[in-house]
Amino acid sequence: NAGVTQTPKFQVLKTGQSMTLQCAQDMNHEYMSWYRQDPGMGLRLIHYSVGAGITDQGEVPNGYNVSRSTTEDFPLRLLSAAPSQTSVYFCASSYSGRAEDGGYTFGSGTRLTVV
Amino acid sequence: AQTVTQSQPEMSVQEAETVTLSCTYDTSENNYYLFWYKQPPSRQMILVIRQEAYKQQNATENRFSVNFQKAAKSFSLKISDSQLGDTAMYFCAFMKQGAGGTSYGKLTFGQGTILTVHP
Numbered sequence: 135n136a137g138v139t140q141t142p143k144f145q146v147l148k149t150g151q152s153m154t155l156q157c158a159q160d161m162n163h164e165y166m167s168w169y170r171q172d173p174g175m176g177l178r179l180i181h182y183s184v185g186a187g188i189t190d191q192g193e194v195p196n197g198y199n200v201s202r203s204t205t206e207d208f209p210l211r212l213l214s215a216a217p218s219q220t221s222v223y224f225c226a227s228s229y230s231g232r233a234e235d236g237g238y239t240f241g242s243g244t245r246l247t248v249v
Numbered sequence: 250a251q252t253v254t255q256s257q258p259e260m261s262v263q264e265a266e267t268v269t270l271s272c273t274y275d276t277s278e279n280n281y282y283l284f285w286y287k288q289p290p291s292r293q294m295i296l297v298i299r300q301e302a303y304k305q306q307n308a309t310e311n312r313f314s315v316n317f318q319k320a321a322k323s324f325s326l327k328i329s330d331s332q333l334g335d336t337a338m339y340f341c342a343f344m345k346q347g348a349g350g351t352s353y354g355k356l357t358f359g360q361g362t363i364l365t366v367h368p
Contacts, residue, residue: 169356176253176340176358192355224294226356232346237284238356240294 136160140225140241147215147248155210155244157225165228166208167238170194170221177224183208215248222246251276251343255359262331263367269316270326270362272341280346283317283324284356289337297339300324302346331366338363 141156157166167182169192179192183202197219199211208227212219222245226238252275262268274283285297300308300317307315312329328335341359 167355169358174258174360176255176360177342177356178358179355182355222292226294237282237296237299237344243292245292 138225138227138239138241140223140244142244143242144245145247147212147246149215149217149248151215153212153215155212155223155225155246157208157210157241158206159208159225159227159239160206161227161229161239162205163227163229163239164205165230165238166202167192167226168198168200168208168210169224169226171224171243172221180210180223212246217248220246220248251278251281251345251357253341253343253357253359255339255341255362257362258360259363259365261365261367262328264331264333266331267327267329268331268364270328270339270341270364272324272326272359274322274324274341274343274359276322276343276345278345282344282346283315284342284344285313285315285324285326286340286342286358287335287337288340288361289334294340298326328364333366333368336364336366 138159164185168180169177171177178194181200183189222243225241228238254273281302283300287295287297298310314327316325338361340361343357
């Protein structure tokens with residue numbers, strides 16, 4: 135039982151490049167989310183999914199794309215990287231999305247630098 | 250929309266002493282949950298404690314306890330007998346309880362407080 139696995143842990147991109155941050159969970163969780171963490175701003179929700187084939191935007195979705203073809207995987211795509219996307223990215227998953235069921239399990243994060 | 254404010258960017262405490270981290274929030278919701286997460290230098294997000302808004306009793310987890318004041322929209326975290334391993338960034342977070350109990354897991358986080366425990 136690996137929990138929530140994020141890859142890569144570190145990445146440096148050039149402006150304009152595209153890449154995909156991977157997130158996988160083996161807990162059969164329906165709910166998955168992507169957050170970005172920036173100094174002085176806490177974590178902010180980028181996109182979330184309530185099940186395979188269903189995604190929706192969070193607070194800061196611009197410049198990011200997601201899809202959910204399987205229950206296990208929820209990749210985050212940067213279409214054309216910009217320096218403003220330099221951040222630490224967290225993937226999180228939950229069985230039901232309900233706080234009373236235990237809340238969310240977070241991955242260990244991906245530190246992305248765009249130069 | 251909800252907002253969560255942590256007004257203390259940094260705090261420090263001596264080992265074995267007690268420290269309180271502050272958190273205030275703004276919401277028009279009546280049913281919600283509040284959380285404290287710990288983020289040590291390893292970057293892992295660890296759930297410390299959770300409080301249901303409908304419960305008047307303050308949540309406690311070993312050395313960690315909260316002071317939940319619903320009317321004042323305040324949710325502070327008290328760490329007793331501080332240990333060196335408590336050194337971390339602490340985040341306060343809000344999640345509303347949606348229709349049917351589902352909120353889609355949308356967490357709203359505060360800015361974080363860096364806590365340093367000195368030997």
